Amino acid sequence: MASNFGLMSLAVLALTLAVCVQGSLGGITCENLNKDTCAYAVSSSGKRCVLEKHVRRSGEEAYVCRTSEIEADKVKDWVESDQCIEACGVDRKSLGISSDSLLECGFTHKLCSSQCYNSCPNIVDLYFNLAAGEGVFLPTLCEAQRGDARREMAEIRSSGFVAPGPVSGSIL
Numbered sequence: 001m002a003s004n005f006g007l008m009s010l011a012v013l014a015l016t017l018a019v020c021v022q023g024s025l026g027g028i029t030c031e032n033l034n035k036d037t038c039a040y041a042v043s044s045s046g047k048r049c050v051l052e053k054h055v056r057r058s059g060e061e062a063y064v065c066r067t068s069e070i071e072a073d074k075v076k077d078w079v080e081s082d083q084c085i086e087a088c089g090v091d092r093k094s095l096g097i098s099s100d101s102l103l104e105c106g107f108t109h110k111l112c113s114s115q116c117y118n119s120c121p122n123i124v125d126l127y128f129n130l131a132a133g134e135g136v137f138l139p140t141l142c143e144a145q146r147g148d149a150r151r152e153m154a155e156i157r158s159s160g161f162v163a164p165g166p167v168s169g170s171i172l
Contacts, residue, residue, distance in 0.1 A: 112142035
């Protein structure tokens, strides 16, 4: 009986130490990030962080960083650099994670630039996966950016994943 109590105490101590050591090693937890570092960050578990905005009853806006269910590919404990934020044309105050920006020629131009595409693997990985979700291969989109970008944008819009615009004319 005393032996079981000793083993149980040792297990509790080991678990406590494991939690304390991980916390002291500085692993990134999305919920601990502020609105200026949240977007495009990746937690120590490899999950992407997402910035959310909540409006309080007083009307005051509050920003909260949360862990998403989206896993980054081969990236953990990452807060994106200011150089990559600027080179790729993304915004630190972006809310949520969306492929909508891929429809903007200006954004795609910056994303496909050598400064971003060759130097910012975290952002490129995110948009590679978002483009794939829309049925688009990012390297092909970037190649088209150097050529006929409007045609490629039309292909993304017609993929069936983008909501159609309002219908004009009268309803019969």
